[in-house]
Amino acid sequence: MVFNSLTFLLFFGLVLVFSRLRISWTGKKMGLVCFSYLFYAAWNPPFVILLWISTLIDWIAGNRIWTSRGSFQRRFYLILSLAVNLGLLGFFKYGNFLLDNFIAALSWFNIAYHPLRPDIVLPVGISFYTFQSMSYTIDIYRGRMKPWDSSVDFALYVTFFPQLVAGPIVRAVDFLPQCVVPKTGSARQMLWGGILLVTGLFEKVFLADTLLAPVSDAVFTNTGQTGFVDAWMGTLAFSAQIFFDFAGYSTCAVGAALCLGFILPDNFRFPYGALGFSDFWQRWHISLSSWLRDYLYIPLGGNRIGSVRTYGNLMLTMLIGGLWHGASWRFVVWGGLHGAFLVMERFMKRKWGPVSSGHRILMPFILALTTYLLIVVTWVFFRAQNFSEAFVVLYQMFHFNASGVLGQGDIVTVAAVSVCLFGFHFAMRNRSYEDLVSGTPVGIRAFGLALMLIILSLTPGDDRAFIYFQF
């Protein structure tokens, strides 16, 4: 079930009614778990079993890690949790990728191997809930938290429907304590949650799917006929599309959870206004980047063991982060590019110190614009269907060629959206969306909300799934 569907509207209405019933808090939490399974089963009912496996194994492993006295036993249960979660992820997400690469490697040695290619369907959201569930056992192993005493709370933590399929990846320490006190969304939470839901849907349905996706599709499916302007516009369109698509989903998730009284962390903080790549990763998909930092980069040694190892750790973390996005070398290259930019940034900061902020606006603006344009270029590998398509688009971006497939209207639309998006993110980089809304007069706020609702009602939309569902 996707947020931008009429079925979700019905479903969410039912959940809200249920959350207001006069039943025990435990009963409500069990109900929310059941609703969450229903939400997930709407894609493919048998895959609910995977959720049960993750939940059950991590619940048992968490308890055993805590109660075991010997380090061997503790390590065994941690490895069990990692093996099951990463095993599920590896089989469903990377099975065919590994097989293809194995076949390709054999062919280098002139060994022809043609096994049957298994028909594996990727369970939606598996990258998100396995990472979330694993963080619970790792935190217990590290002694950062005690096992939770309620299995219902833990099941709700793993399956809570607003964030189940595309994040934010919530930490147990942030979510589970919210399960202690009975919750019903207050009037203020319902209002703010509703505003976030409408904003997220507007970003997804109108901005991402209706305005931008057709332009990026037109460019990336006709790379042979596109020119300089098309290549830039198509890539800028995708840069804005993926932001509105993913941030739209996260905003809906935070809004839906808030309507039920739960607080989920922000996943985006005006990323295209970032001053440099390390700043970007503190603003883009924050729950994943902080997960990779805490459970991969820091355990690898982080920046504590010399500059060369730091650079290596950064690269490795970003390469794995790239691969997390999809079973393709294109995502690895995308992650590698971000890793390389992070390394260069770190190197420059060490050599010359932070960029002088002598001019309050100009220097940050130049830095933000440079960061934005470099990020835009990296998206080529994310959007292209294969490397040759990516290289054609990159070539066109840096060689002037007047031919084109885009109409003037599309070019003006993408240029306007991109300028507004960058300008807005730059201006808002030290503020939050909540600051902006609460600082706006009530009349203008109501008008803005009404405008988004009207545009949503008039926009037919299409069957385009959220981009991050495929991860």
Place this chain on the structure above:
Amino acid sequence: MFALLIVVGVLGAWEGFWRAQGFRPSIEDDMPLWHLARSRVSKETRIVFVGSSRIQLGLHPDVVTEETGMVPVNLSIDGNPPYPVLKDLAHDPDFSGLVICSILPRWLAEKTSEDDRASKWVRKYYTRTPLSGIDARLSLWVQRTFVFRYPGLGPEKLEKQFQKGDRPRPAYAPMRPDRFREARFTPENIPKMLASRIKLERGAMENTEQISPREFQERLASLDADVQKIRQRGGDVVFIRMPSSGVIRDLEAAAWPRERYWDVLAGSVSATAIHFEDYDGLRDFQCADGSHLDVDQAREFTLQLLKLLPPLKENRE
């Protein structure tokens, strides 16, 4: 609350404005609606229409129901070849009815792609989610009720029309929930539609990649295999060449001569093949845009066609 009042007020005014301009609720011809139609094909289904817009506008389901008592399922897909849908029905063990399959001359000669809409819709039918039917029905209800969900009145479509200097007009062939499209040509829209149809046809002639003679033979063999599969289960297939007229018919005849394509198909497959030029009742229809029948012609054409279909005649008796 204030925001909701604005929304209700603006949508109400928007609805009233477009209704006053002659717009009535219409339905988007999209994949969820096609999937809904496809899910209606069962053991009991006796007639299915397959093809593109010519059959979608040209065969009137009400006439079929009035004459035979059967409710046809319309699985045609605008602008797409019928092969993926026919193959899908051939592989559906539950289906044992009659397929009326419209084939345009260009579909016989053109290369097809796995990425075309028909292939995609068929593929996605088997990976649709359990709730997709409910979602399609809800969406259908909203579209049948409100003009503000009219497919051509979305903000981005209006903006594109205004850029071109056009005014939105009600669709000449609005869609019904059963996927039949009732075409009503008017003296105002005919010249523009004919011009755009000619441009489209010329574009198809110049730009499409033609298949080789060997590929053509393979295509015919594949079609015949599909026919055999359906026949083995007690069903049947009738291929039909829907009418075209004037410049469009001349262009089609020049680009994809009947002797080279249609006649070879008719001689190669074990199904009945009906070309409109061969039958008195079918040959005299003049298509206003050169390519499609209007709703009244569709009634008459369907009536005449039914007379040529023996299994239905028997059933009627």
